[in-house]
Amino acid sequence: MRLLRVFLLVLPLLVLAAVTTSAHHAFSPVYDGKRTITVDGVVTQFRFVNPHAMMLMEVKDKTGKVVTWNVEFAGRLNLEEAGWNAQTIKPGERVKVTGNPAWQSDQRMAFVKLVRADGTELEPGRAQRLSAIEEERRQRAQQRTQPPK
Amino acid sequence: MRLAAGSLVVLTVACSQAPPPPSATPEPSKLEGMWSDPPATAVGTFCFFACTDAGIEKLNALLDDPANDKRPFPQLQAEAAKYQTDNYLRPRLTEAALKTYPLDPADDPGLLRCEPWGLAKQMFAPHQLEIRRVDANRIELRYGEWEAVRTVYLDGRAAPAEQPASRLGHSIGRFEGDTLVVETTRVAAGITGWDSQHSDQFRVVERFTRSDDGNTLNLTATIEDPWSLREPVVAKKIWRWAPDQKITPYDACEPATDVKRGTSEP
Numbered sequence: 048m049r050l051l052r053v054f055l056l057v058l059p060l061l062v063l064a065a066v067t068t069s070a071h072h073a074f075s076p077v078y079d080g081k082r083t084i085t086v087d088g089v090v091t092q093f094r095f096v097n098p099h100a101m102m103l104m105e106v107k108d109k110t111g112k113v114v115t116w117n118v119e120f121a122g123r124l125n126l127e128e129a130g131w132n133a134q135t136i137k138p139g140e141r142v143k144v145t146g147n148p149a150w151q152s153d154q155r156m157a158f159v160k161l162v163r164a165d166g167t168e169l170e171p172g173r174a175q176r177l178s179a180i181e182e183e184r185r186q187r188a189q190q191r192t193q194p195p196k
Numbered sequence: 197m198r199l200a201a202g203s204l205v206v207l208t209v210a211c212s213q214a215p216p217p218p219s220a221t222p223e224p225s226k227l228e229g230m231w232s233d234p235p236a237t238a239v240g241t242f243c244f245f246a247c248t249d250a251g252i253e254k255l256n257a258l259l260d261d262p263a264n265d266k267r268p269f270p271q272l273q274a275e276a277a278k279y280q281t282d283n284y285l286r287p288r289l290t291e292a293a294l295k296t297y298p299l300d301p302a303d304d305p306g307l308l309r310c311e312p313w314g315l316a317k318q319m320f321a322p323h324q325l326e327i328r329r330v331d332a333n334r335i336e337l338r339y340g341e342w343e344a345v346r347t348v349y350l351d352g353r354a355a356p357a358e359q360p361a362s363r364l365g366h367s368i369g370r371f372e373g374d375t376l377v378v379e380t381t382r383v384a385a386g387i388t389g390w391d392s393q394h395s396d397q398f399r400v401v402e403r404f405t406r407s408d409d410g411n412t413l414n415l416t417a418t419i420e421d422p423w424s425l426r427e428p429v430v431a432k433k434i435w436r437w438a439p440d441q442k443i444t445p446y447d448a449c450e451p452a453t454d455v456k457r458g459t460s461e462p
Contacts, residue, residue: 073301073302073304073307073459075301075456075459076300076301076302076304076307076452076455076456076457076459077307077452077454077455077456094448096445096447096448097340097444097445097446097447097448097449098341098342098446098448098449099448101448122323123444124322124323124324124340124341124444125233125322125323127441127444128232128233149454150454150455150456150459151454151455151456152453152454175236176236176241177269177270179236179237180236180237180238180241180269181269183237183238184238184259184265184269187259187260188262188265191260191262
């Protein structure tokens with residue numbers, strides 16, 4: 048039996064959710080966008096729905112007791128853009144999930160990243176969006192340094 | 197036999213002379229079809245929701261400054277958004293609107309009660325926007341967010357003075373070349389896309405245009421509300437052509453029970 052592994056990390060402004068959050072409501076009253084937490088457990092349910100996809104997972108706490116964590120994702124509208132579908136995460140899968148913890152309720156987080164048992168990673172569409180923007184910025188910087196024609 | 201043939205001739209002549217039925221659907225405009233989240237560019241992402249020229253110019257200035265090359269994009273985006281708020285939006289708000297601005301996101305009716313947005317926010321909603329001609333006199337704007345549907349009347353009717361205000365208001369429209377111009381009034385008091393309150397005197401003129409390369413849909417919305425705005429606000433929004441997407445059910449909203457007050461997003 049593996050013990051619960053929860054890591055509280057304070058990351059400098061890892062507020063990716065603010066970039067393209069699923070916007071049916073504001074993120075900040077529910078989740079702390081400046082902290083991330085990682086839990087390791089087994090998926091029991093993945094609901095591919097709007098306005099937010101949801102996942103339940105069973106995680107062992109420090110005492111070995113199994114507790115249920117609730118992971119909130121962007122909506123199906125967002126996730127489909129990143130190539131996700133209802134089968135992307137399956138019940139029974141062991142996963143390690145990183146997210147922003149809820150302010151007021153334990154065992155709840157907003158999704159940032161998921162790592163499967165084989166090491167493959169799932170990230171939301173906003174990560175792909177940010178990569179494309181960084182490439183655009185590199186090109187802008189390059190053009191800036193080129194002599195005028 | 198002769199009678200039947202004669203009838204056919206009469207019927208054919210009658211059909212060829214008859215005017216088109218009033219509900220005949222004209223050729224689709226360049227705007228029709230499915231649009232979705234903006235291109236994965238800096239400006240597209242900045243205009244994921246409502247943006248303004250002031251904010252776009254600030255963002256471009258930040259991106260063009262070599263001193264910012266190492267700063268993460270979300271930081272630059274937040275700085276441009278703050279500039280937009282401080283230098284464009286806030287100065288346009290009246291004293292009445294400033295009393296509650298910015299609204300605490302913990303009071304958001306969508307968060308607390310799963311209450312769909314009013315027009316002032318819905319028109320900038322992220323994700324899908326499907327534009328479809330229903331018939332000669334109507335266009336529908338269908339949004340993925342909240343599965344909201346707006347009907348735009350193209351038959352030249354006037355805005356109804358007596359119609360009760362509603363969440364999405366009453367929209368009349370026309371084409372100016374390839375641009376769809378939509379005027380909306382009779383919108384119930386509510387919340388704007390930048391978290392200020394507005395009154396039922398709110399009115400907006402939206403201009404939808406397709407980019408020359410066909411890949412993006414651009415909205416320029418000119419908003420007036422004598423109760424909350426000293427002068428009109430001109431806000432923008434961008435969508436990307438997404439013919440393979442479809443709007444999926446929006447049926448699993450759960451009201452938030454544990455929220456923290458006094459937070460705000462960058």
